[in-house]
Amino acid sequence: MTQPAIETHHLSRDYQLGSHIVHALKDVSIKVAKGEFVAVIGPSGSGKTTLMNLLGCLDSPTAGRYICDGIDTSHMDRDDLAKVRNQHIGFVFQSFNLLPRMTALENVEMPLIYASISADERHRRAMDALAKVGLEDRVSHLPTQLSGGQQQRVAIARALVNDPAILFADEPTGALDTKTSYEIMQLFQKLNDQGRTIIIVTHEAEIAAYAKRILTFRDGVIESDVAQNVKSKEQSA
Amino acid sequence: MNIMDSIIVALQALRANLLRSILTMLGIIIGVAAVVAMIAIGRGAETSITSFIQGLGSNVISVSPGSSRFGGVSGGAGSRPTLTLADAQAIRDEVNHVDVVAASSQTMAQLIAGPMNWRSTVTGGSSGIFEAREWELAAGRLFSEADQRGATKVAVIGMTVAENLFPGQNPVGKMMRVNRVPFRIVGVFAEKGSTAFGSDQDDVVYIPLSTAKQRLLGHGRLSGNRVGTITIKVSDAEWMDYVENETRYLLRLRHKLADGEEDDFIIRNLAQILKTSAETTRVLTLFLSAVAGVSLLVGGIGIMNIMLVSVTERTREIGLRMAVGARSRDILNQFLIEALALSLLGGAIGIVLGALISTTVAGLAGWPSVIPLQAVILAFSFAAFIGIFFGLFPAQRASRLDPIEALRHE
Numbered sequence: 306m307t308q309p310a311i312e313t314h315h316l317s318r319d320y321q322l323g324s325h326i327v328h329a330l331k332d333v334s335i336k337v338a339k340g341e342f343v344a345v346i347g348p349s350g351s352g353k354t355t356l357m358n359l360l361g362c363l364d365s366p367t368a369g370r371y372i373c374d375g376i377d378t379s380h381m382d383r384d385d386l387a388k389v390r391n392q393h394i395g396f397v398f399q400s401f402n403l404l405p406r407m408t409a410l411e412n413v414e415m416p417l418i419y420a421s422i423s424a425d426e427r428h429r430r431a432m433d434a435l436a437k438v439g440l441e442d443r444v445s446h447l448p449t450q451l452s453g454g455q456q457q458r459v460a461i462a463r464a465l466v467n468d469p470a471i472l473f474a475d476e477p478t479g480a481l482d483t484k485t486s487y488e489i490m491q492l493f494q495k496l497n498d499q500g501r502t503i504i505i506v507t508h509e510a511e512i513a514a515y516a517k518r519i520l521t522f523r524d525g526v527i528e529s530d531v532a533q534n535v536k537s538k539e540q541s542a
Numbered sequence: 543m544n545i546m547d548s549i550i551v552a553l554q555a556l557r558a559n560l561l562r563s564i565l566t567m568l569g570i571i572i573g574v575a576a577v578v579a580m581i582a583i584g585r586g587a588e589t590s591i592t593s594f595i596q597g598l599g600s601n602v603i604s605v606s607p608g609s610s611r612f613g614g615v616s617g618g619a620g621s622r623p624t625l626t627l628a629d630a631q632a633i634r635d636e637v638n639h640v641d642v643v644a645a646s647s648q649t650m651a652q653l654i655a656g657p658m659n660w661r662s663t664v665t666g667g668s669s670g671i672f673e674a675r676e677w678e679l680a681a682g683r684l685f686s687e688a689d690q691r692g693a694t695k696v697a698v699i700g701m702t703v704a705e706n707l708f709p710g711q712n713p714v715g716k717m718m719r720v721n722r723v724p725f726r727i728v729g730v731f732a733e734k735g736s737t738a739f740g741s742d743q744d745d746v747v748y749i750p751l752s753t754a755k756q757r758l759l760g761h762g763r764l765s766g767n768r769v770g771t772i773t774i775k776v777s778d779a780e781w782m783d784y785v786e787n788e789t790r791y792l793l794r795l796r797h798k799l800a801d802g803e804e805d806d807f808i809i810r811n812l813a814q815i816l817k818t819s820a821e822t823t824r825v826l827t828l829f830l831s832a833v834a835g836v837s838l839l840v841g842g843i844g845i846m847n848i849m850l851v852s853v854t855e856r857t858r859e860i861g862l863r864m865a866v867g868a869r870s871r872d873i874l875n876q877f878l879i880e881a882l883a884l885s886l887l888g889g890a891i892g893i894v895l896g897a898l899i900s901t902t903v904a905g906l907a908g909w910p911s912v913i914p915l916q917a918v919i920l921a922f923s924f925a926a927f928i929g930i931f932f933g934l935f936p937a938q939r940a941s942r943l944d945p946i947e948a949l950r951h952e
Binding site: 358361363364383384387388390391392396398402404406407411415416418419420421463467 | 868
């Protein structure tokens with residue numbers, strides 16, 4: 306078996322809040338194999354966002370080790386972490402975070418700029434990524450000319466464009482209506498079927514139901530870790 | 543991330559907020575335009591003064607009669623005709639380092655040639671006057687020693703006189719009347735142009751001094767041996783002060799002035815005067831450029847201000863760029879290039895604007911339009927420096943943002 310996509314050993318993250326220390330994440334050890342589709346759920350303050358930031362290499366742990374796609378990130382500096390984010394991780398955010406004055410294509414190309422990829426290659430890969438999310442006919446639209454669901458698809462294309470090992474989605478349907486949410490989740494399922502490792506953070510059971518495995522957090526520790534039967538595509542369609 | 547992409551990203555950001563970018567550049571545009579215009583106008587004025595000095599003849603000292611004074615009432619310069627041909631001769635004989643000494647007397651006269659007429663200054667000059675005042679011929683000849691001796695009625699005229707009396711014709715050999723006395727024109731001077739102060743140096747008529755005395759000056763204050771001006775050409779610029787002092791000493795002696803008595807003549811070391819005025823112009827230019835430099839500085843602060851606002855406004859964008867893999871350096875570069883682009887573009891527009899302003903001013907003033915390369919380079923590099931200097935702080939602030947905080951920023 307190949308190495309896991311994600312592997313943490315006794316990961317902890319403390320925050321200094323005024324005079325006392327908040328233990329946002331306590332001694333978390335998890336392993337996510339390649340090709341898994343994991344939903345991280347839990348109430349606010351449970352540590353799921355903290356975990357997401359750590360796994361997404363946006364933050365560094367107070368203690369413990371984190372191996373992302375086979376790379377030990379424990380002692381990396383900001384720039385090394387940026388490189389890991391660029392090469393191995395794709396992000397999808399609740400609020401899309403598209404740059405408003407750039408076209409869909411330009412938005413999708415952006416991560417490739419930081420990978421120093423030539424303009425021609427960027428264009429080709431961005432077109433591919435947009436095709437994967439079904440937006441090949443919207444490439445030169447500005448975000449404001451797109452619906453919420455289409456904007457999130459652009460954001461997903463942007464996350465995919467560097468062919469990352471892991472796709473992180475933080476409340477990806479939080480800003481979408483129910484029907485569009487299901488469409489987006491089906492897109493995630495499709496990408497997962499194609500072998501992409503996906504981790505989403507959500508507080509909606511409906512959304513978590515699309516994942517194959519559910520990690521429940523409470524007070525900075527894993528409360529439960531269960532595999533589940535995937536909500537079928539027909540059911541939601 | 544390579545530098546071309548950095549530049550493209552920065553330009554995209556500037557284009558995205560076009561109005562603000564232009565307004566931000568305005569400070570730099572005005573600053574650079576002011577610096578370039580000030581230096582160029584100052585340089586133009588200086589050049590024109592220099593050419594005026596050359597027009598007057600280099601290394602020239604002129605002596606003119608002083609003012610009369612009766613019981614404390616001054617008659618003004620020239621009111622007491624104290625200089626004589628003998629004074630000129632004495633200077634020639636007794637002062638060292640003198641190349642040429644020429645005497646001359648001027649009067650205004652009405653010139654008539656056929657149907658045309660014109661009023662101009664007529665100068666009666668002794669031999670050597672052309673050399674002392676550095677006149678060159680465009681056509682014909684100068685008058686000679688023989689003309690001086692014979693007091694012949696010949697004249698050499700300036701271009702302006704020629705154009706007004708003989709439009710479209712060659713005046714050499716033609717006749718004109720000067721206050722009703724007929725003169726034959728034997729030569730035309732090469733053009734000197736106008737002075738820094740706008741007077742036309744080509745509006746002149748030269749005749750032999752002897753002729754002027756006989757025919758034009760009559761019984762006035764410049765009759766007999768008295769002359770209006772003695773022009774001294776010094777052999778080398780370094781002897782100017784020496785010759786000036788020797789001449790003063792000699793003339794005081796000849797005019798029998800007691801110690802403590804005022805000079806009854808005025809010595810003008812023209813080059814000195816004009817050097818001083820060129821110096822004044824230069825200081826003024828420097829001063830105005832410094833003021834313009836302050837406006838550049840203010841422009842720079844404007845850039846910093848807008849860049850800081852921009853960093854705050856685009857915190858989420860910065861967070862996103864970091865999340866997808868931008869390193870601190872990439873963010874730093876982006877904002878630095880934005881600031882630099884603003885200042886350089888502003889600088890370029892400012893240079894063009896400054897050149898336009900100085901050309902217009904030079905055109906109005908009749909100066910040569912000189913836009914010194916060094917002013918352009920100076921203004922441009924100062925603008926670049928300002929872009930980097932004032933862009934660095936906001937750019938560093940952007941590059942040090944925490945991606946998580948930045949993404950959460952509303």
